[in-house]
Amino acid sequence: MRRRGGVRPSYQDWRTLLTRAVGFFPAAALFFIGLLAVLFTAMPVPASEGELKLQSLIGEALKSNPEIHVSEAKTTAAEHRIPQVKSLADPMVMLGYENEGTDSLYTFNKDTKGMPAASRWMLSYSQMLPYPGKRALKGEMATQDAESLKALVGSVKLNIIARVKELYYDLSLAYTTIDLLRDKTALFARTEDAALARYASGVGPQQEVLMAQTEKYMLLEREEMEKQKIKSLEAMLNAALGRDGSLPLGARPEKLFYVPYGKGVEELIKKSQDNNPLIKSREKMAAGAAAKVQMAKKEFYPDFTLGGTYFAKPPQYPDMWNITATVNIPLYYKNKQEQGVLEAESSLLETKKDVEATKLMVSSSLRDNHSMVKTAETLMALYKDGLIPKAYQDFELSLAGYTTGKVEAITVITRLKALIDYELLYQGQFVQREKGIARLEAIAGIMDYEMGAK
Numbered sequence: 001m002r003r004r005g006g007v008r009p010s011y012q013d014w015r016t017l018l019t020r021a022v023g024f025f026p027a028a029a030l031f032f033i034g035l036l037a038v039l040f041t042a043m044p045v046p047a048s049e050g051e052l053k054l055q056s057l058i059g060e061a062l063k064s065n066p067e068i069h070v071s072e073a074k075t076t077a078a079e080h081r082i083p084q085v086k087s088l089a090d091p092m093v094m095l096g097y098e099n100e101g102t103d104s105l106y107t108f109n110k111d112t113k114g115m116p117a118a119s120r121w122m123l124s125y126s127q128m129l130p131y132p133g134k135r136a137l138k139g140e141m142a143t144q145d146a147e148s149l150k151a152l153v154g155s156v157k158l159n160i161i162a163r164v165k166e167l168y169y170d171l172s173l174a175y176t177t178i179d180l181l182r183d184k185t186a187l188f189a190r191t192e193d194a195a196l197a198r199y200a201s202g203v204g205p206q207q208e209v210l211m212a213q214t215e216k217y218m219l220l221e222r223e224e225m226e227k228q229k230i231k232s233l234e235a236m237l238n239a240a241l242g243r244d245g246s247l248p249l250g251a252r253p254e255k256l257f258y259v260p261y262g263k264g265v266e267e268l269i270k271k272s273q274d275n276n277p278l279i280k281s282r283e284k285m286a287a288g289a290a291a292k293v294q295m296a297k298k299e300f301y302p303d304f305t306l307g308g309t310y311f312a313k314p315p316q317y318p319d320m321w322n323i324t325a326t327v328n329i330p331l332y333y334k335n336k337q338e339q340g341v342l343e344a345e346s347s348l349l350e351t352k353k354d355v356e357a358t359k360l361m362v363s364s365s366l367r368d369n370h371s372m373v374k375t376a377e378t379l380m381a382l383y384k385d386g387l388i389p390k391a392y393q394d395f396e397l398s399l400a401g402y403t404t405g406k407v408e409a410i411t412v413i414t415r416l417k418a419l420i421d422y423e424l425l426y427q428g429q430f431v432q433r434e435k436g437i438a439r440l441e442a443i444a445g446i447m448d449y450e451m452g453a454k
Helices: 011-022 026-041 054-064 066-086 134-200 206-241 265-275 277-298 337-403 409-444
Strands: 092-100 118-129 304-312 320-327
Touching (some): 066 134, 134 277, 134 337, 134 409, 265 277
Antiparallel strands (some): 118 304, 304 320
16 A cells, blocks of 8 residues: 555654554554554664674773773782882981081091091991891781782673673673564464454454453563663673773674583582682682791891991091991880781681681572572473473463353453463573583683683
8 A cells, every 4th residue: 555656654653544443443553553553662672783702802802891901900910919028228428527626617638726627428238138048037027918909800800791791692682582572473373363363253242352462562571671671781781891881782693502411519619629719819828827926936136227427537547437337126026026916816816717707608609600500491391392382382281172152251261371481481591500600610710711711
């Protein structure tokens, strides 16, 4: 149908035409209005050509995520601290002038009242030398602190990888849900067709037609909600990638496929003891605390300050020089050095217990997430092999019974809604499984991407 001049009729033209036909063909009008709503509402989800690649997104996040940059900057700052604490204290240089027995300000090499003035120039140099072993221990403490922060960089990277994966899987679920809702809209259309046929033949009430159409439009409402969810997930994913959150990703994720996960929980726990960055960080902190204990014990021993002074006298007198050694005496060791050792030992005990607590927390998290993965797999099998086929069979049987007048419309709609719910639950468990695996690998310290291992 075209207007004169080859212009295609608009939505308003169709609406006017169908409104005029309602009085003559009410059942047909209801059918066409429902069809028109589907055509104008169920438009494709905007997406550009291509698909989002998970691996490329992870690579971008590892390069651009601000949290990683912050942790790396902290590590670099800590590494620059190591040579500072290992260095000697700055030397002291003193230049002076000494004048005796005269009111004149400067009498060097001059006679005062017939006698040579007792004046001279002085130049001294002094250097503080810590007790042997202290500098090495300070360097060890700073090194362990830097290594601890470096391990935390790995923890941040693993958490970012897991976050990108989880958002990617949630985004994939949103698109899959929309696809599923659109696919099941066709089944509601079959129900609507049967209701229209019964209504047209005078054996079914108009209310059943409206009921079927209402359920179909409710699917369209859920679709719009999923579209809004996609925008929210895109904003969060952009933030994880270090992008402007207002920019759309422009594509949808790749289709996900089920891949068996064969790693057992005991294997993962064993890997985590060696690979988990958080455990490594705590162990480095414990090593630094042990060095601090040794350093506190070294404080019982004095430091030395070596100095030398040169005295430049007038030519008629010989020059002088001296060498000095200054030693601090830890006289108040009961209130200072001894308490420092006790403090360092308490800190060491704290860090050791923190290592144990972290290992227990990691093991518990691994067992929890592994259990979630296995539960999701069990539910997936239940939905896929049992509930979904049975629900689809029940729907087909009820639809056939409704067509012949043996089953009520509410029964058909209820069976179809159950089918949709089971399929959505299957997809939800599939994504929960993938997210659980992502968390398992992050906790165990497994970087399965080449760029993540750098």
